[in-house]
Amino acid sequence: MKILHIITSLELGGAEKLLLDLIPAQKRQGVDVELLVLDTNGEKFLEEYEKRGIKIHKTQINNRMSLKNIFEIAKLIKIQKIDIVHAHLIHSQIWTSLARYLNKNVIYITTEHSTHNRRREKSIYKILDKFIYNSFVKVIAISEATARELIKWTGISLKKIDVIPNGVSLRAFMGKPKERKGNNLIMVSRFHQSKDHITVVRALEKLPKEYTLTFIGEGETEEAVKREVLMLNLADRVQFLGYSNSVPVLLKRADIAIQSSNFEGFGLSALEAMASGTPIVATNVEGLADIVSESGLLFKVGDVNDLVQKIKILEDSKVYSDKSKMGIKSSLVYSIEATAKKYIELYKEELK
Incomplete structure (x- = not known):
């Protein structure tokens, strides 16, 4: 064959x-x-x-x-x-x-x-x-x-x-259950109309200054997102790393993974974050929500305040630890x- x-x-x-x-x-x-x-x-x-x-x-x-x-x-x-x-x-x-x-x-x-x-x-x-x-x-x-x-x-x-x-290649991404050490947010996603990076940037503005954000990916909407970062005076809290071959390592180092989407067929990046042990906060859209389910936290499409609230829930060490463990367990199916x-x-x- x-x-x-x-x-x-x-x-x-x-x-x-x-x-x-x-x-x-x-x-x-x-x-x-x-x-x-x-x-x-x-x-x-x-x-x-x-x-x-x-x-x-x-x-x-x-x-x-x-x-x-x-x-x-x-x-x-x-x-x-x-x-x-x-x-x-x-x-x-x-x-x-x-x-x-x-x-x-x-x-x-x-x-x-x-x-x-x-x-x-x-x-x-x-x-x-x-x-x-x-x-x-x-x-x-x-x-x-x-x-x-x-x-x-x-x-x-x-x-x-x-x-x-x-x-997902679990050998590359599989991590251990984590305890929260900082306030580093990460989003691994191409810059495309199907994704909603802008909502993540606006959520960061409403979070305490200790929170930082790293974007991994490239694409057609990247310049618009960079303009939003400058307009909100967040340049010192946001990194644009572009394409990277070190996603497994970067996910394991981050404290919270975000997957913000307008629509999604599956949610491979969310699954990779779950496998790494990094708690995931994702948009409640079909496809993506099915993968994350109870293993992470879901927020309404484009709802900045809802995203901020879900991120703050993970400040509770027990919730954080539980979501880390649940994400790893759920990822094994895939x-x-x-x-x-x-x-x-x-x-x-x-x-x-």
């Missing part, structure tokens, strides 16, 4: 982070797996993928928007004698759904990684998305909320969808090895 994952890019994001752990885990379980990246402009993970021994193919055009992707995908499938093609993110999904007409004797699967995106704000895209998702034999949703929203948007059959939760196994079982079932 030979698998080809196809992804739009290797920029910062949940799908890109998932494959970084998922592909090696699938290889460890005896599957021949390779990766095709349609666009390496702005990539952040390429070097890390190569370090982990993942065989990466790149397109000659290196442009996610080009129609030529259809033929490059089809050619690679034929040359590499691929059995299953597994597409991730919209451009990969579009071109793969069309490339299948040139290689019909292959199983095509895709994973849906979010409960919402910009296309769902315009009804004209509903027709396109319905065609795309119906082109795949199976659509994997990373959470029940993701599956529910996709069915609502496209109307695709419930039989076509399976739910396989994301996993190992990357379990996720890889579920995907492989699905592949085998579709090849019968």
Whole structure:
């Protein structure tokens, strides 16, 4: 069995982070797996993928928007004698759904990684998305909320969808139960419309001056967040570290992790924080709330005062210790090895 994952890019994001752990885990379980990246402009993970021994193919055009992707995908499938093609993110999904007409004797699967995106704000895209998702034999949703929203948007059959939760490499993130030592907040997340960094900055203004905040990530909304920090005179309390390969260490050093989102398919960064033993305060949105649940604290979307209140609850040493322990325990359910196994079982079932 030979698998080809196809992804739009290797920029910062949940799908890109998932494959970084998922592909090696699938290889460890005896599957021949390779990766095709349609666009390496702005990539952040390429070097890390190569370090982990993942065989990466790149397109000659290196442009996610080009129609030529259809033929490059089809050619690679034929040359590499691929059995299953597994597409991730919209451009990969579009071109793969069309490339299948040139290689019909292959199983095509895709994973849906979010409960919402910009296309769902315009009804004209509903027709396109319905065609795309119906082109795949199976659509994997990373959470029940993701599956529910996709069915609502496209109307695709419930039989076509399976739910396989994301996993995390527990060996890298697993920490010990913690006692609170300081007031260092951390948010690990790309700067994107799906995230809500501004609410975290405004919450910091209302917290005692002993509190500091570290952002890890890059993206399109970063400059707007930096302007907000300057306007609120918080520059001496906020760090922007950009992309970092030291997330496990930084999470373990922090006192509280924040995951502030407008919408979320799963919440991989929240899960990583939980595994590290750092108590998590997260937005109460579908997907993310399902992961955090009682293991952390949830606040209303965009509600600065609610976020401040939840952060202050963790000033109680017993609550802090309990949430640290609960986060570690809950994270054990989401190992990357379990996720890889579920995907492989699905592949085998579709090849019968």
